[in-house]
Amino acid sequence: MADEDAELVALIDNELDEASRSALLARLATDERLRQRYDELRATSAPIAFSLQELLGQAPLERLRGAIPADGPVRRPPVLSAHGGLWQLAAGIAIGLLAAGAAAWVAASVGLLKEREDWRSAVAEYTGLYSNETFTPLHPDASLQAVELSAVGDKVGAKLTPENIALPGLRFTTAFMLSYDRAPLAVIAYVEPSGAPVLLCILADHAADAPMRSERRDDLSLAWWSRGGRSHLVIGHIPEQRAAALAQTIEKQI
Amino acid sequence: MSEESRREVRAGIEPSLARLWRYALVLSRSRDVADDLVQAACLRAIERADQFAPGTRVDRWLLAILRSIWLNEIRSRRVREGAGFVDAEDVLTTDGAREIEMNITASAVLRAIGQLPEAQRETVLLVYGEGYSYAEAASALAIPIGTVMSRLAAARAALAKLK
Numbered sequence: 194m195a196d197e198d199a200e201l202v203a204l205i206d207n208e209l210d211e212a213s214r215s216a217l218l219a220r221l222a223t224d225e226r227l228r229q230r231y232d233e234l235r236a237t238s239a240p241i242a243f244s245l246q247e248l249l250g251q252a253p254l255e256r257l258r259g260a261i262p263a264d265g266p267v268r269r270p271p272v273l274s275a276h277g278g279l280w281q282l283a284a285g286i287a288i289g290l291l292a293a294g295a296a297a298w299v300a301a302s303v304g305l306l307k308e309r310e311d312w313r314s315a316v317a318e319y320t321g322l323y324s325n326e327t328f329t330p331l332h333p334d335a336s337l338q339a340v341e342l343s344a345v346g347d348k349v350g351a352k353l354t355p356e357n358i359a360l361p362g363l364r365f366t367t368a369f370m371l372s373y374d375r376a377p378l379a380v381i382a383y384v385e386p387s388g389a390p391v392l393l394c395i396l397a398d399h400a401a402d403a404p405m406r407s408e409r410r411d412d413l414s415l416a417w418w419s420r421g422g423r424s425h426l427v428i429g430h431i432p433e434q435r436a437a438a439l440a441q442t443i444e445k446q447i
Numbered sequence: 448m449s450e451e452s453r454r455e456v457r458a459g460i461e462p463s464l465a466r467l468w469r470y471a472l473v474l475s476r477s478r479d480v481a482d483d484l485v486q487a488a489c490l491r492a493i494e495r496a497d498q499f500a501p502g503t504r505v506d507r508w509l510l511a512i513l514r515s516i517w518l519n520e521i522r523s524r525r526v527r528e529g530a531g532f533v534d535a536e537d538v539l540t541t542d543g544a545r546e547i548e549m550n551i552t553a554s555a556v557l558r559a560i561g562q563l564p565e566a567q568r569e570t571v572l573l574v575y576g577e578g579y580s581y582a583e584a585a586s587a588l589a590i591p592i593g594t595v596m597s598r599l600a601a602a603r604a605a606l607a608k609l610k
Contacts, residue, residue: 198600199593206574206599208581237606238575244556245576248472252465253482260486261460262493322458326504330578331462367462382462 198234205235250337312373313417313426316394317410320428325388328366341368345379349397349423357446360439363391391429393443400424405444407437416440449497456496459505460489466506467513473572474517476561484521488513511587559606570598
């Protein structure tokens with residue numbers, strides 16, 4: 194019975210090899226008792242997945258973030274002789290502080306680069322750290338999406354919902370808070386079907402309204418605008434035109 | 448190489464926090480222990496970032512570190528001190544009582560998962576929560592695939608009785 198359950202569960206989980214699968218399917222076609230057991234076991238799939246997803250939403254993220262050491266054992270380059278020395282130093286500091294929320298990181302790197310006003314540089318640097326695997330495992334259900342978005346929206350004074358941040362061709366994965374120059378920075382992370390991350394960043398920096406602009410930086414496209422005392426940025430490894438189109442869509446929605 | 452490793456580890460921690468905490472909670476069935484476990488795992492990951500192979504999955508590396516700390520340091524210490532763990536069957540629960548398929552609540556399912564033996568809870572979490580294949584779970588837990596299968600079947604059989 195236990196072996197039979199294990200085989201049925203493996204069938205449900207699509208883990209049987211072709212021969213075993215065919216044999217079991219043939220038995221299921223004729224054995225009513227087996228079929229009933231298959232249905233009983235299969236009915237647990239959605240509740241398990243749903244319940245484990247619910248658990249994710251209970252994680253005390255703020256407390257956990259606060260407990261991550263701000264300055265890990267990151268070794269600084271010993272000599273700043275190369276042309277890229279300042280960049281490397283900035284990056285070293287950046288990585289050392291990233292998990293703490295990136296505020297000091299952004300301040301440090303931007304300060305060194307004397308581009309204090311260019312928060313986009315900091316975000317671009319940060320975005321380059323994310324890979325196709327970073328966000329793809331995250332599949333929040335609608336209720337968890339609403340909770341995360343509402344929480345980060347409150348921090349930047351914007352009403353964010355799964356509906357008004359939805360973007361064509363992108364899947365929402367998570368929303369979290371960073372800060373830039375002591376201003377709250379909400380990050381809404383999407384993935385393309387390929388897994389490539391695309392971020393929508395909202396910085397509550399009391400900036401004057403400014404129309405949308407876009408540009409390429411290395412292999413990243415950026416589109417940004419300011420409205421209602423907040424600066425917005427769409428950034429990702431996507432064509433510039435697409436970044437601009439996504440920005441226009443989100444500007445109308447939020 | 449090591450600089451790249453450190454970057455990937457640092458960048459991977461933040462998006463993995465909720466999942467690390469969930470794993471810690473499923474293992475320990477204690478919210479206090481789960482918080483400590485996540486903190487310890489993140490610290491260990493940062494300390495040992497040089498050992499991370501760039502380009503591999505940092506989230507799974509973090510989960511493996513968390514598990515190792517749980518098995519080798521926290522659980523074993525508790526057992527040694529005779530503290531054990533309180534009966535925490537209701538730790539895995541939800542605030543809401545939303546009904547899902549089978550007309551049972553997520554709370555009821557989580558409570559039932561919480562009552563499973565640790566080995567089953569962990570296997571359920573990795574395969575159904577984290578999306579590990581049977582082979583990946585077997586490798587992560589250092590057990591044969593047949594054991595993964597029997598643990599999942601036993602867990603599902605127990606949950607099927609909730610109906």
